[in-house]
Structure formats: structure tokens, C-alpha cells
Amino acid sequence: MDMERNLSGRPSIKPGVKPGTAVLDAAQAGPADSGITVEQFKQDYRNKVERMYGDGLERVSDLDKYNALVSLVRDYLAEPWLNTKEKYRRTGAKQVYYFSIEFLLGRLLGSNLYNLGLNEVCQQALSELGLDLRTLRQVEEDPGLGNGGLGRLAACYLDSMASLGLPGHGMGMRYRYGLFEQRIVDGYQREYADDWLMDGFYWDVRKPAEAVEVRFGGNVRIKSNGKTQYIHEGYETVLAVPYDVPVVGYRNGMVNTLRLWSAEARLSEVVCAPQGGSDCQKAVEYSQTVEELSNILYPDDSTYEGKALRLKQQYFLVSAGLQSIIRNYRENNGHLREFPHKIAIHINDTHPVLCIPELLRILLDEEQLTWEEAWNITVQTMSYTNHTILPEALETWPEDLFRTVLPRLYLIVRDINEYYCRSLWEAYPGDWDRISRMAIISYNRIHMAHLAIVGCHSVNGVAELHTDILKNKIMKEFCDFSPAKFNNKTNGVTQRRWVSLCNPALAQLITDTIGPRWVEHPQELAQLERHSADTAFQHHLLKVKLQNKVALAKYVKEKHGITLDVNSIFDSQVKRIHAYKRQTLNVLHIMALYNRLKENPLLDIEPHTFIFGGKAAVNYHIAKNTIKLINSLADLVNNDKSIRDKIKVVFLENYNVSLAELIIPATDVSEQIPTASYEASGTGNMKFMMNGAVTIGTLDGANIEIKQAVGEDNIIVFGLTAEEVLAYYRGGGYNPWEVYQDNERLRQVVDQLINGFFPAAGDLFRGHFDSLLHQGDHFFVLKDFASYEAAHQVLDERYKDRPVWLKMCSANIAHSGRFSSDRTFAEYATDIWHIRPDTLPFSASEKQIREAVKVKKNVRIPEGYPYQ
CATH class of the missing domain: 3.40.50.2000 (Glycogen Phosphorylase B;)
Known part of the structure; x- marks a missing residue:
């Protein structure tokens, strides 16, 4: 592989070169042909430790050794990262921004080494230095950026986007404490702060020069001077600071970006009295209040204050993210009328749905577009994945709370609702019940899933059955009204992390x-x-x-x-x-x-x-x-x-x-x-x-x-089956007491929940007993x-x-x-975002995407796709 040296004199990985094309002697380069030799890696690593800690390798802690290793790997990927961005600018490739409240990445050292083709080189180099790569990988904390399947899915999708050569990036939150660290004490769950950032996070790059302001509260004054203007006044601002995390493609020289936003206070603008005292205390309290926005995932919303915080957190993400996207767009493109041809914004579940009215706000208030122009641009840009039919996950907000926290967005959502309800009235004149069921604002609640369906050109479920239930039951009326919007994209996971990395023995057997x-x-x-x-x-x-x-x-x-x-x-x-x-x-x-x-x-x-x-x-x-x-x-x-x-x-x-x-x-x-x-x-x-x-x-x-x-x-x-469950919900006919009485073994275990079978439990499991028998066994256990x-x-x-x-x-x-998530994202790219191989900046991905799309039978390949 050709070698380059950057300004610091270190070697870098030549982007765009696939494994197997190296010119180096096999004994010098690692098995992955990364272009970095074992000897070079050893020397670079020693130098890195000495520069960072002013001491020799043998006298620093495991944490120091880990941090130095991450810093070195980040050096190696810096040039491909820069080159990827430059290639996007040069080619004008349409870029995808994937908004998600969660990105559960897992440890990144192993995956980045693997995708860069440096795993074997690093392992051998460290071994010769008397170190163990597995030990250093264990030092890394799991980033506290998610909780469950939603976040793990988003992480897989980032891997597939980069590995397929898709110009796509993640947009999320940099939580200080994640969700919580779970400990089991006397059999009970106890929640503790997940202090995953205590020792720093060497994978991200803080970008203070690209910080933006996000506005909350205040009031909106309407000014009419030939054209109606909305003047937002009396608001509070929060500084949103981006931290960029590299997303490394699998040995293709491509590095995308996950941008994480952190809420930070401008303490330099808070005046303290010369002697300190109460003014400085106010500054500290102000800082704590601001930083609450990005402290934890899913703030407790059981109180009014908690609901307000959660709503603010969601708006903070979308407002900061959209401002960043538009600023980048303006640097490389013309008027925002061309925005949908260059940008696709994907909403992962309902948490980032505020992207829709926020983009409208920017187009209306800052770009001075007409409503029709702004609305068409927004709908063409936005797409939405629904992940659940659970009512509690299909978010709604009290109308008064929304109006107070986001006054300008409230007016925009109200306008969207009126615009949509007028179209419903034309289709279903006099059917007020249907219109109220489909309205975005109804009975003093703002329905985020409804807003997502109305404001996006694509709505997809994540498995064939799930999409069928959405189309024919949960969102049937919306599907009847706009059937072309609805489609299925069955989820996938990346085989690179979930086989190659976590099960190397199986990966080797397969190979x-x-x-x-x-x-x-x-x-x-x-x-x-x-x-x-x-x-x-x-x-x-x-x-x-x-x-x-x-x-x-x-x-x-x-x-x-x-x-x-x-x-x-x-x-x-x-x-x-x-x-x-x-x-x-x-x-x-x-x-x-x-x-x-x-x-x-x-x-x-x-x-x-x-x-x-x-x-x-x-x-x-x-x-x-x-x-x-x-x-x-x-x-x-x-x-x-x-x-x-x-x-x-x-x-x-x-x-x-x-x-x-x-x-x-x-x-x-x-x-x-x-x-x-x-x-x-x-x-x-x-x-x-x-x-x-x-x-x-x-x-x-x-x-x-x-x-x-x-x-x-x-x-x-x-x-x-799902049909049988839904039939019971519609027509009744299920009596859990009959099942309980007819099955002796079942009756025994249900009784054991409350009869002293668990000696110290007392009435602790009475809730389970009651849910099964006295509350109808809603989930058919x-x-x-x-x-x-x-x-x-x-x-x-x-x-x-x-x-x-x-x-x-x-x-x-x-x-x-x-x-595989490779298949899923190839489908998203061709079917929803209309990114085709002939428009991608990395031609090596053409065959790969074609094959990935065709893995699944009956996938609709869009008209004009060059490899039908």
C-alpha cells in the first residue's frame, strides 16, 4: 500500500485502498494490509505515550496506555476522515443525517482497529511490548449514549452506512451520565449514575467553533408589514456544542461522523461579585440548569418539570442538528430550494420528530420562503421509522406545555395541523370523528407520530408483521389517506461487530x-x-x-x-x-x-x-x-x-x-x-x-x-399468533381464570407467587399475581x-x-x-433516500450495494436503478 506522511511525520492509512492491494512485503505489513507495519506501530505507540504522559511505557497506568492507544488510532484515521469530508464536498454527494435519541455504540477500540485493518498489527505490536490488547480493550467504558434495541440498532446502521460507502452521519446527544448504571442489591435493581465520562472519552473531537444557540420559552410577536413576520422575543438560550465521533467503514478508507451535542453554559458571560458569594453561586446553579439538558437519557417525565425537560432535550437535539446541517449545506451549495436533492434527514422513532417544524421554522422565518415552498422542501427531506405500537411510546405532549416551552414551534405545528385537517375535510367531509382521530392536535394533546406521518415522505415499519399492523390497524386511516408513504424495512445488525468482533473463533471457522x-x-x-x-x-x-x-x-x-x-x-x-x-x-x-x-x-x-x-x-x-x-x-x-x-x-x-x-x-x-x-x-x-x-x-x-x-x-x-391476540382485544372471550383452573402445574406456580414459596417475599409479587388473574392477563402469559x-x-x-x-x-x-444491516441500509438508500450507486462518491460500493439490496426477496428496486 502506498504510504503518506502527514505534518507530524507519522504514517497514515491511504484511503480508498482495499485489502489485498498492498505493495509492502508481507512480513512487514500486518495481515490486513493496513499499510502500518508492526515496527512502525510500536514506535508510534511509544512516542505517543511519552508525548502524552512524559514518561515511559513501563511507568504509566493501564488507563494511560489505553488512552494513548486510542489517541494513536485516532491519528491513523484522521486523514481518511478528512479525505471523506473533502470527497463529499468535491462530488456534491447527497448526504443522509440519521437523527436518533440513542446510539448504543459499545466499545470502539476493537471495532475501529478491525475496520481499519489494524487489529492484527496492533495485537502483535503490543505483545512485543509486553502488553495485551484484550486487557486494554477492557479498560474502555461503554459509552452511555443509549439503553436498548433502538440505540443498538442505530449503532449498527452507522457501521453499515460507512462500510457500504454511503454518505451518512449520525446526529445524537452526548449524555453526561447516560441512562443509569444498574446494580443488583439484595435482588433489587438499584440505579447509580453511569459516570462513563469520568476518565474522558478519547474518541470524540470537541468543536466549539461550530457551537450553535438553541432558544426556549419567551413569546412570539407577529409583525405585519406587507408580509407576516414572527418575532421570537424574551427567550432563553442554551449553547449546543458538538462533539464528533469517527465512524470507520470496513477497510474502504471511508470515515463518516456521529455528531453528539452537549448543552453547555456560557459562564464567562455571568458576572460574579469581586468577593464571590451569591452571584457566583447563581452562576453555578445556572450552569447546572443548562447542563441538565444533556445529562441523562430519558429524564423522568412523571412531573410537569420532567416533561418540560424531556421536551427541551428533544428540541435541543433537532435544533442544534438542523442548524449544523444547514450551515454545512450553505458552505457547499446554493439556495435551500435545492435542499432535498442534497440532504436526507431520517427520524428514528418519535423523539426527533421536531425536526419537521424546526426545518419549517428556518425556511419560513430565516429564508423567507412561502408556506407551500417550505412545506414541500420539508416533506421531501424528511423520512420516519416507527419502532413500536405501544401507546406510551407514541409520544404526545400537553398542548399548554408545548406552547410554553416552544412558542414559535407551537404556532408552526398548529398551522401544519390546520393545513392537514383541511385536506382531510376535503377527503372526508363531515367526518369529524375521523378527522379528530387523525389530527396532530386533538383534545389538547400534540401527537408526535401523527406529525411524523404528515411531515415525512416515507414512513416505514421495521418488520413485515409490524408494518402490516401499522398499515392495517394502528395507522390504517393514515395509510388509507396516503398509502404511498408506507413501506417496510426489516431491521438488521452488523455482522462485523456481532460475529467478527464478538465471536472471532466462529468468524474464523466461517472464513x-x-x-x-x-x-x-x-x-x-x-x-x-x-x-x-x-x-x-x-x-x-x-x-x-x-x-x-x-x-x-x-x-x-x-x-x-x-x-x-x-x-x-x-x-x-x-x-x-x-x-x-x-x-x-x-x-x-x-x-x-x-x-x-x-x-x-x-x-x-x-x-x-x-x-x-x-x-x-x-x-x-x-x-x-x-x-x-x-x-x-x-x-x-x-x-x-x-x-x-x-x-x-x-x-x-x-x-x-x-x-x-x-x-x-x-x-x-x-x-x-x-x-x-x-x-x-x-x-x-x-x-x-x-x-x-x-x-x-x-x-x-x-x-x-x-x-x-x-x-x-x-x-x-x-x-x-398476532391475529389471535388482536382478535381477543377486539372481541374479548379470554378468561385467564379458566386457564388457571384447567392447568394444575400452572396453577401451582401462579399460587407460589403469593403463598410463601419465596420465603422472604411476603406480598412483593402480589402485583404479578393480580396482573395475571385480577387484571385480565393483558399480555396472555x-x-x-x-x-x-x-x-x-x-x-x-x-x-x-x-x-x-x-x-x-x-x-x-x-x-x-x-x-444484516448492510441489506437494510441498502434498501433505505435506494428506496427512501434515493441515493444510488452511480451518485455515490465511492465507486467500490456499487456492486456491494446492488448485492445487498437483492439479498432479500421481493425488494422493490426503484425505477431507474442502474442494476435491475
Whole structure:
């Protein structure tokens, strides 16, 4: 590979050069042909440590060594990062900005080294210096920028955008404390500040020169001087400071940007008395008030003040982000009338929906466009992904609160509502009920999902079933009115992090079997199908799984003092704790299994390790009690010698990306058991599948598409279908008491929630008991119990037949390419944002995107697409 040196004299990676094109001697360059030799890396690293800390490598801490390593890697990617930006400017490529309230990135050192092609070079260089790369990777804190599937999905999409050569960037918040750090104390969840920034974050670059002001409160004065003007007065301003994080494409010389916004106070403008005192105290209080905006993810909105803070946080993100985008646009383009041809803005769930009225505000108030011009530009620019049908997640705001916090935006939203309702009146004259149901403002509430549908040219669901429910039930009236807007984009996850990085032994086995193309072309994984019954392949696959189980068991022993049987079935349900995800169903089944073992300790079952993980929202009391229930069951089961360690239960605290990277490769059984119709898609199911776990699940979300991909013999399904669940909701007819009375084993475990089975619980689990029987069993836990228990018996039998089980595991890996985020984002690019390979700045991506789009059958390729 050609080498360049920047002004500091260090070598840089030549952007745009793919692996395998290097001219260097193989003994000098690393296996990835990054262009950086082991000797050069060692020298650069020593120099970096000495410059940063004024001391030798042997006398600095592990944290110092880690920080120096990150700083060096950032040096290596600096030139490709700059070149990517310059190439976008030079080519005028249309750019995508992906707005999300969460980006759950996970540790970045390993992924950046891998994508740069420096992993092997770094590992060897550090080894020769007496250091261990794995140890330094463990020093890194998981960035506290998200919570669950929404944030993990957004992170996968950033990886795929960069790796596919798509000109796209993330726009998010730089939370000081994230959500919270979960600790389990006496079986209860306790929340502590996630102080992930305590030791700094060396991956981001602060950009104070690009800071912008965001306005809150005040009032709007209307001035009419031939043309109506809206004058915003008496507002408070908050400074939004951007921090840019590089997003490295997989060995293609491309580095996109995740821009994170931090709320900061201008203390230099606050006057303190010469002697300090109360004025300085006011300055401190002012600073704390401002910084609240970016302190934590999802501020508690159970109070008026909390709701106001959450609304401000969302507006802070979109206003700062849009101002930044428009400033960048003006530097390289002409009038904003061309904005949709150069910019696509994607709204990830309802949190950033204020992008719509904020862009309108800028076009109307600052650009002086007409309403029709501004509205057309806005709709053509914006697109929206819906992630849920849960009412509490389809955000609404009290009209008075919205008017107070965002007075100018309130007037704009009111105008949008009137404009839309007039069009509804023309379509449905006199149908006030329908119009009130579809209005953006109705009954003193502002409906953000309605605003998103009205203000975007594309609305997509995230799995075929989810999109079908949106189109035919939840948003049917909107779909009837604007059917062309609605489309499906089934979620995906990146195979680079979720196989190559977290399960390198499996990645090597795949590469040894079918070659390395699958890393960039995940559809190639289908070649594994013909090896699924091969004895040698199955032997190696089993060996890889055992190796990963040993690693997880070691962690559990060190962290929790529990010894796991690595020859047992590792059965994992790791996700946000929520009633519809039905951790309770899993618990009731384990209780029933425990009761059977108590009756007959010689019961012929495969040893089973049940693994749980996930956080409950701070004020979601029954979810928090579910964590206590799991831990109470674990205490009972794990300490009962009479069952001879046939089952173990463990709850792993503070579930995050790094912990997922340990759990998922070790898992045999993936629990995906939500009430059918509630899980929009899921992405954990895809990660487990890629790592050879077999899904036991309901026919919900992407589970349906996984079943279509792997075939019914390679997944274990149970329970009500979405149609049956929705039919019960519409017509009634379900009586949980009848199910309870008819199933003796079920009745026993439900009674054990309150009859002293858990000695110290008292009435603690009365809420679970009541929800199942006295409150109608809204999520059909009892209804699905017998089917779930039978499914586990099928699972047990299949696991005993090891060749059959390993063939199932192989089939799941082989068909997981369909669920790569590369495929998903290729569909977004061609179908929604209208970015085609011939308009991309990196021609090497053309074939890759063409293949990614065609992985999934029946994908509509837009008219004019050059590779139909």
C-alpha cells in the first residue's frame, strides 16, 4: 500500500485502498494490509505515550496506555476522515443525517482497529511490548449514549452506512451520565449514575467553533408589514456544542461522523461579585440548569418539570442538528430550494420528530420562503421509522406545555395541523370523528407520530408483521389517506461487530469454510448450508460454542460467584424488562421445571442454565419487581442441592453492549417470547441467530422472517399468533381464570407467587399475581404457558440429538445474512433516500450495494436503478 506522511511525520492509512492491494512485503505489513507495519506501530505507540504522559511505557497506568492507544488510532484515521469530508464536498454527494435519541455504540477500540485493518498489527505490536490488547480493550467504558434495541440498532446502521460507502452521519446527544448504571442489591435493581465520562472519552473531537444557540420559552410577536413576520422575543438560550465521533467503514478508507451535542453554559458571560458569594453561586446553579439538558437519557417525565425537560432535550437535539446541517449545506451549495436533492434527514422513532417544524421554522422565518415552498422542501427531506405500537411510546405532549416551552414551534405545528385537517375535510367531509382521530392536535394533546406521518415522505415499519399492523390497524386511516408513504424495512445488525468482533473463533471457522467474502457480503453465509450436516464442521462449531461458554462461565463465577455447567443448555433472555417481553412467562416455566425436579430429582432433562439481563425503567415498578422475582428464584434454585444442579438461574447486572458480546456467542437458546403483535422487530434475535443460537419464540416481529429464512425445523415457535391476540382485544372471550383452573402445574406456580414459596417475599409479587388473574392477563402469559412449556420439551429433545441440534445451529448462521444491516441500509438508500450507486462518491460500493439490496426477496428496486 502506498504510504503518506502527514505534518507530524507519522504514517497514515491511504484511503480508498482495499485489502489485498498492498505493495509492502508481507512480513512487514500486518495481515490486513493496513499499510502500518508492526515496527512502525510500536514506535508510534511509544512516542505517543511519552508525548502524552512524559514518561515511559513501563511507568504509566493501564488507563494511560489505553488512552494513548486510542489517541494513536485516532491519528491513523484522521486523514481518511478528512479525505471523506473533502470527497463529499468535491462530488456534491447527497448526504443522509440519521437523527436518533440513542446510539448504543459499545466499545470502539476493537471495532475501529478491525475496520481499519489494524487489529492484527496492533495485537502483535503490543505483545512485543509486553502488553495485551484484550486487557486494554477492557479498560474502555461503554459509552452511555443509549439503553436498548433502538440505540443498538442505530449503532449498527452507522457501521453499515460507512462500510457500504454511503454518505451518512449520525446526529445524537452526548449524555453526561447516560441512562443509569444498574446494580443488583439484595435482588433489587438499584440505579447509580453511569459516570462513563469520568476518565474522558478519547474518541470524540470537541468543536466549539461550530457551537450553535438553541432558544426556549419567551413569546412570539407577529409583525405585519406587507408580509407576516414572527418575532421570537424574551427567550432563553442554551449553547449546543458538538462533539464528533469517527465512524470507520470496513477497510474502504471511508470515515463518516456521529455528531453528539452537549448543552453547555456560557459562564464567562455571568458576572460574579469581586468577593464571590451569591452571584457566583447563581452562576453555578445556572450552569447546572443548562447542563441538565444533556445529562441523562430519558429524564423522568412523571412531573410537569420532567416533561418540560424531556421536551427541551428533544428540541435541543433537532435544533442544534438542523442548524449544523444547514450551515454545512450553505458552505457547499446554493439556495435551500435545492435542499432535498442534497440532504436526507431520517427520524428514528418519535423523539426527533421536531425536526419537521424546526426545518419549517428556518425556511419560513430565516429564508423567507412561502408556506407551500417550505412545506414541500420539508416533506421531501424528511423520512420516519416507527419502532413500536405501544401507546406510551407514541409520544404526545400537553398542548399548554408545548406552547410554553416552544412558542414559535407551537404556532408552526398548529398551522401544519390546520393545513392537514383541511385536506382531510376535503377527503372526508363531515367526518369529524375521523378527522379528530387523525389530527396532530386533538383534545389538547400534540401527537408526535401523527406529525411524523404528515411531515415525512416515507414512513416505514421495521418488520413485515409490524408494518402490516401499522398499515392495517394502528395507522390504517393514515395509510388509507396516503398509502404511498408506507413501506417496510426489516431491521438488521452488523455482522462485523456481532460475529467478527464478538465471536472471532466462529468468524474464523466461517472464513475457513467458505472464504472471507461474507464479512462484506453477508449473503455469502448461505454457502454454509451445504456444510451444516458435515461432521467435521459440526465438531468445530461445537468446539467454538464450548469455548465461548467457558468464557461466560468464568465471568459469571468472578462477578457473581455462581458456578455454571458449561455442558448445560445456555438459555438467554437479555433485553429491556417489560411486561410485553414476558420475562414473567420464562420465570413461571422455570418454577414449574423446578417443581418437577423437586418431585423427581432423577427427571430426565438436559441440564439448563437460564440467563437473564436487562434494565427496568426507574419508575416501572412491576418491571423492577420482575428483576427481584428472577433473583429470588435464582437464590432458591441455585442453593437447592436436591435438584443436583440440573438447573441454574443467573441475572447479569448492568446489561450493555460489552456484556452482550460475551453472552450472545455463548448462548444455545435465544428466548424471543413477546406477546405476538407487540415486538416491532427485535434485533437481539438476529444477533443470537448469527452466532448459532436456536430461537424459541412467538410468531412476532422479525421472528416470523427468521422462520421463513431458516425453515420451521430450525426454529421452535409457540403461542398465540398476532391475529389471535388482536382478535381477543377486539372481541374479548379470554378468561385467564379458566386457564388457571384447567392447568394444575400452572396453577401451582401462579399460587407460589403469593403463598410463601419465596420465603422472604411476603406480598412483593402480589402485583404479578393480580396482573395475571385480577387484571385480565393483558399480555396472555397464562394463555401461552402450556404451549411454551411444550416448546421447551421439544427443544430438550432436539438438543439431546446433537447432530440434529448442530444442524439447526448451522442453518441459523447460514441464513442470517438476510438480517444484516448492510441489506437494510441498502434498501433505505435506494428506496427512501434515493441515493444510488452511480451518485455515490465511492465507486467500490456499487456492486456491494446492488448485492445487498437483492439479498432479500421481493425488494422493490426503484425505477431507474442502474442494476435491475
